[in-house]
Amino acid sequence: MDDDRPASEALRYADAGVDIAAAERALDEAKDAIRATFTDRVLADVGSFGGLFRADGLGEEPVLVATADGVGTKVRIASAVGRFDTVGRDLVHHCIDDALVQGARPLFFLDYVGVGRLVPEHVAEVIRGLAAACRDHGVVLLGGETAEMPGVYPDDEFDLVGTLVGVVERAHVLDGSRVRPGDVLLGLASSGLHTNGYSLARRIVSERLGLDWNDPFPNxxxxxxxxxxxxxxxxxxxEPLEPLLREPWLHALAHVTGGxxxxxxxRALGGHGARVSRSAVPExxxxxxLVRAGAVxxxxxxxxxxxGVGMIAVVAPEAADDAVARLRRTGEDPFVMGEVVAGDPVVSWLD
Amino acid sequence: MDDDRPASEALRYADAGVDIAAAERALDEAKDAIRATFTDRVLADVGSFGGLFRADGLGEEPVLVATADGVGTKVRIASAVGRFDTVGRDLVHHCIDDALVQGARPLFFLDYVGVGRLVPEHVAEVIRGLAAACRDHGVVLLGGETAEMPGVYPDDEFDLVGTLVGVVERAHVLDGSRVRPGDVLLGLASSGLHTNGYSLARRIVSERLGLDWNDPFPNxxxxxxxxxxxxxxxxxxxEPLEPLLREPWLHALAHVTGGxxxxxxxRALGGHGARVSRSAVPExxxxxxLVRAGAVxxxxxxxxxxxGVGMIAVVAPEAADDAVARLRRTGEDPFVMGEVVAGDPVVSWLD
Incomplete structure (x- = not known):
């Protein structure tokens, strides 16, 4: 931006920090990846006012499940190290998991990228990342928006927001109503922080451990x-849970996110409580x-x-062995981490 | 945040600038307004992992139309003057209009609010504003997310993102295929900037006009x-356009947003071009x-x-008079602003 110009000179949109061509360039670079997610249910090309998705034949009594989310301040690490290909996958996976716990398989996804200063290559990398994740899991990337917002975001920061719509047959909605005291809690391992706790983690890493992003992580x-x-x-x-969604003994699923x-x-237990053994969750x-360095x-x-636990399946006790065996065949290593108990909808710790 | 504490003291999540209770308080304050948007199609209460929307009986060949958007740097004015009840309405209306131009009526909406420092009253005001707009237009506010993102946003800034899903019968999708050279362009007045051009407008107001937010706007x-x-x-x-959506002479709609x-x-003309008279649009x-002060x-x-034109209806020439009459009866004052012409999909100015 050239601020030496005389005050009488004509102002252009680009002078205000908004480069429309840059947003178009980012979309152009990601178009092929977006189109690769399309199925015969998609009726319009990239760049329409809205994405069009054929909704006939979704089931007898189809229920749409919709969820909106971000990836938290994980985006700050991505911008700090200039690595933009992973956060889109975070977002898509997070949203798929949120719909999954209500029994839904995902249909389509829309993204929003807000940036302080738009670097087309970076935004294109974010969008290609989320398009790849969509494609891997059979989700259509139906639409999206990129907004250059000088002042709302500092120059090098961005936020990433997604909305996913899935579908479930009404009779198979997981809403907690099938949950009974005595049901077994089967945990599935997380891969790390997923998308929560980043503000605390970043503070521990910088203030307590005194580490830079490219330093080796301790131990x-x-x-x-x-x-x-x-x-x-x-x-x-x-993929591990979809084959179990119509089993009558799968009573609920809980996605372990913020909180x-x-x-x-x-939230998944239909008013019941849970007793959980923390030592049963593989560390x-x-x-x-992080806990040690932060004295958390x-x-x-x-x-x-x-x-360490990203998803919890709530299953009838008599089916627990079968559930474990079937999950193992998909490569999971589920662990029994507690049980449902009568009483208030809270978690009490066994250890 | 208390930064005098000894480095060995235990870190808490709140120390990292994230107050989970504040987000819950904001949602609590907005819950009644959200529930007021619910219809018998909604199957879960506020606070589920995902919103549930019955999708049976949406039509013979229903097509879902989905659109994601923000309101641009209009949010900066809202935060600067501490007025949080209008930007939600901006967002809902913008998204409804984006779905409308493909022929769709809106079904449900999801919001995302990202903030630097979460003030529950402010976020609740934003959400109540968008819930009121949803209710006014028969849209369910099906879900949403509020994220406190220290560093991604400066303390007093926020972004607001929405996704809307609507539905249209496949035979009535407006996709430009009905547009013919000679079709008449009917403009509908905007109320102001809507949600575009704010970075330029703010710069003109502060640098060229030297005005504060609470000063009188010139003339x-x-x-x-x-x-x-x-x-x-x-x-x-x-409301003015929905009654016309199934008329065979309504060939297309264009929502005038960024660009x-x-x-x-x-984008609405199916490959054709347009000749537009700028002087036909009421100033x-x-x-x-803004144009004078910025010498734009x-x-x-x-x-x-x-x-001055927020929406353009593209109608068959023989139906133009009827269209104008019917729009007038809804309180609009439509103006003929040009016509569709053969050739490249660009706008040429008549004046």
């Missing part, structure tokens, strides 16, 4: 950098190091982080 | 302040003042701003 078994450990993508649980196990598990090294109290840590 | 017929003129909500064209008339009209005082060149102004 990481794979020898990864701080950025690599913290940018590890949110897991998608669609951790105690903040999310009770991920990233949480051990145990209860606080379990609210800020997923602590 | 405003209603004597409004700068903030009042610039925060005037985006118009919703659903102005030349950036949006050609809104806000644009006259005419072509540049018509790309940065809607210049």
């Amino acid at each position: 990481d078994p794979a020898g990864r950098s701080v950025a690599e450990v913290l940018l590890e993508p949110h897991r998608c649980y669609l 951790g196990v105690p903040g999310n598990l009770p 991920l090294p990233v949480f051990r190091e 109290e145990r209860d606080e840590a379990w609210r800020a982080f997923n602590m | 405003d017929p209603a004597g409004r302040s700068v903030a009042e003129v610039l925060l005037e909500p985006h118009r919703c064209y659903l 102005g008339v030349p950036g949006n009209l050609p 809104l005082p806000v644009f006259r003042e 060149e005419r072509d540049e102004a018509w790309r940065a701003f809607n210049m």
